[in-house]
Amino acid sequence: MPTTPTTIDRWMTVAPYTIGTEVTVEAARRVMDDFRVGHLPVRDEGRLVGVISSADVQGAPFRLVSEVMHREPLVVDPGSPASDVARAMAERHADVAIVVSGERVVGIFTATDAERLLSSVLDGLEHGRH
Numbered sequence: 001m002p003t004t005p006t007t008i009d010r011w012m013t014v015a016p017y018t019i020g021t022e023v024t025v026e027a028a029r030r031v032m033d034d035f036r037v038g039h040l041p042v043r044d045e046g047r048l049v050g051v052i053s054s055a056d057v058q059g060a061p062f063r064l065v066s067e068v069m070h071r072e073p074l075v076v077d078p079g080s081p082a083s084d085v086a087r088a089m090a091e092r093h094a095d096v097a098i099v100v101s102g103e104r105v106v107g108i109f110t111a112t113d114a115e116r117l118l119s120s121v122l123d124g125l126e127h128g129r130h
Helices: 025-035 082-092 111-126
Strands: 039-044 047-053 074-076 096-101 104-110
Touching: 025 039, 039 104, 047 096, 074 082, 082 096, 082 111, 104 111
Parallel strands: 074 096
Antiparallel strands: 039 047, 096 104
């Protein structure tokens, strides 16, 4: 019996916090600490232009987010098969994919989310479900 691929929207974190390009790295660090997140999509005039991670905000507290962000994040559609997203993350050595619908950031899929997905798949295999 054919199965429908699991799409990324089932596993992503919905409505992630985002930050602007002209915010200081120190302010980004505070947002990450306050909301206990490791990545922030970066927007400029509402458009996704990058992503910043907790590793990027270490040191240099007065630099701007635009100076340290990753300018070419992995961007996927909410209907993308989770296996395709995980494969793209592995190939690019990316620990995050930004989920975008149109020009709107609707979610974020991190390595932690991928670990939850893998755990679910392995549980299914161990219990005879596939």
